[in-house]
Amino acid sequence: MIAGTPTPGEQRPDDFRETSRGPWARTAELPLDGRGRHVHDLVIEAAAIHTPSGPRPGTVVVDAGTITAILEPDAAVEAREQVRLAGDEVLIPGIVDTHVHVNEPGRTEWEGFASATAAAAAGGVTTIIDMPLNSIPPTTTPEALEIKRKAAEGACAINVGFWGGAVPQNLGRLAALHEAGVFGFKCFLSPSGVPEFDHLTSAQLADAAAEAAGLGGLLIVHAEDPAVLAAAEARGRGTRGEYSGFLASRPDTAEITAIENVIAVVRSTGVRAHILHLSSARALPVLAAAKAEGLPITAETCPHYLSFAATEIPPGATQFKCCPPIRSNENRELLWQGLIDGVIDVIASDHSPAPADLKFAGNGDFAQAWGGIAGLQVALPAVWTAAAARGIPLASVLEWMCHRTAQFVGLTDRGRIEQGARADLVAFAPHAQTRVSARELLHRNPVSAFDGAELVGAVHRTWLAGGTAGPARGQLLSRSDPGR
Numbered sequence: 001m002i003a004g005t006p007t008p009g010e011q012r013p014d015d016f017r018e019t020s021r022g023p024w025a026r027t028a029e030l031p032l033d034g035r036g037r038h039v040h041d042l043v044i045e046a047a048a049i050h051t052p053s054g055p056r057p058g059t060v061v062v063d064a065g066t067i068t069a070i071l072e073p074d075a076a077v078e079a080r081e082q083v084r085l086a087g088d089e090v091l092i093p094g095i096v097d098t099h100v101h102v103n104e105p106g107r108t109e110w111e112g113f114a115s116a117t118a119a120a121a122a123g124g125v126t127t128i129i130d131m132p133l134n135s136i137p138p139t140t141t142p143e144a145l146e147i148k149r150k151a152a153e154g155a156c157a158i159n160v161g162f163w164g165g166a167v168p169q170n171l172g173r174l175a176a177l178h179e180a181g182v183f184g185f186k187c188f189l190s191p192s193g194v195p196e197f198d199h200l201t202s203a204q205l206a207d208a209a210a211e212a213a214g215l216g217g218l219l220i221v222h223a224e225d226p227a228v229l230a231a232a233e234a235r236g237r238g239t240r241g242e243y244s245g246f247l248a249s250r251p252d253t254a255e256i257t258a259i260e261n262v263i264a265v266v267r268s269t270g271v272r273a274h275i276l277h278l279s280s281a282r283a284l285p286v287l288a289a290a291k292a293e294g295l296p297i298t299a300e301t302c303p304h305y306l307s308f309a310a311t312e313i314p315p316g317a318t319q320f321k322c323c324p325p326i327r328s329n330e331n332r333e334l335l336w337q338g339l340i341d342g343v344i345d346v347i348a349s350d351h352s353p354a355p356a357d358l359k360f361a362g363n364g365d366f367a368q369a370w371g372g373i374a375g376l377q378v379a380l381p382a383v384w385t386a387a388a389a390r391g392i393p394l395a396s397v398l399e400w401m402c403h404r405t406a407q408f409v410g411l412t413d414r415g416r417i418e419q420g421a422r423a424d425l426v427a428f429a430p431h432a433q434t435r436v437s438a439r440e441l442l443h444r445n446p447v448s449a450f451d452g453a454e455l456v457g458a459v460h461r462t463w464l465a466g467g468t469a470g471p472a473r474g475q476l477l478s479r480s481d482p483g484r
């Protein structure tokens with residue numbers, strides 16, 4: 001690298017001038033109009049473009065699916081499509097959601113590729129990474145990955161990559177799945193809820209970690225300790241519709257104990273590990289200490305943990321059931337602080353829908369209802385609403401939901417609006433007021449914890465590689481793709 005050249009992520013505000021000199025060299029290859037000017041594919045002019053150095057007015061130029069320049073406002077450039085955003089709209093990068101359960105094939109009635117990606121596009125999400133379980137077969141072998149890719153092929157409105165699973169049955173054979181292109185391996189430390197995806201014992205976790213480390217792979221973990229859960233299970237019995245009973249059955253100590261276990265295997269094997277859907281803020285000091293030690297561990301939390309508090313959940317409202325559970329108001333505020341402090345790295349939706357008969361099984365009994373929250377389409381406005389209420393800028397939300405999630409899975413070509421990045425872009429109206437109606441969401445099932453929520457922020461348009469996101473426009477991603 002040339003001395004003084006900023007690396008990505010280190011750009012300073014005055015770098016904008018550097019990229020504003022004009023279209024880069026590639027434009028020399030573009031066709032000319034009648035007056036001898038280059039004709040671009042798309043230009044988008046906006047009063048606020050969210051670049052890595054902050055929001056500023058300007059014009060984004062797109063050629064062949066890539067951002068080729070960011071120019072001054074009113075730049076005289078020719079394009080086949082010229083877009084000027086409305087005064088209340090800002091241009092942001094597409095959301096990269098690294099935690100989505102699509103469930104196709106096998107449980108397509110819960111959610112499928114067409115419905116999930118249509119909902120994603122409507123919510124400003126341009127890339128998702130699909131979880132290996134709830135579909136049948138689960139993505140635990142190269143053959144199962146191929147079945148999943150066939151189901152997704154031609155069905156996706158946005159880009160889709162795949163996590164693999166690490167289960168007792170495929171330990172020792174993770175290399176083939178890794179080579180087949182999964183972005184990493186998901187494992188559970190407690191029962192997953194579906195019979196075809198078994199959890200790992202502590203000894204198996206250590207084996208999986210050693211194996212993944214040997215591959216240079218990533219281990220992503222549902223971290224709740226089964227012994228702590230088993231000891232607490234009775235507290236949830238007989239409480240039926242009372243959320244407090246369910247909460248007592250999934251205590252903070254289940255997460256803390258499991259995360260300590262993960263940290264120990266990271267320390268002993270060197271595996272890169274990621275804590276999925278962190279709910280307990282009481283685990284933050286443990287994670288902070290592991291990071292301070294220099295261990296390669298990251299953590300995510302989810303829109304529902306940042307939006308809701310246990311005391312606000314009405315009796316019998318099992319659309320709020322998820323594992324680990326939504327906890328206290330104080331816990332929610334500490335999770336926000338964990339993001340601000342950098343102990344939590346990313347926000348992902350953990351969109352995990354199910355049909356109403358499962359979500360409301362037991363007529364409001366939290367012990368019987370299926371767990372999982374549907375929120376892919378509303379993740380951005382939900383997080384932005386909660387962030388804005390705390391004085392946190394949109395730039396921080398975009399860092400947690402676009403750039404860092406993309407970096408986390410190695411998709412370095414997206415997640416920021418900068419020259420050379422993919423033109424996955426969203427016209428977002430940050431002050432628009434909306435009320436979520438689960439029936440109007442494009443998810444397959446009209447059940448969501450966000451139903452009725454009053455949110456600020458609306459997605460008006462989503463571009464995928466410079467074209468409007470829509471049916472069959474999405475690509476299937478592999479860990480070995482160029483651009484990673």
Ligand SMILES: [Zn+2]
Nearest residue numbers: 099131350352
């Ligand atoms: Zn999940």
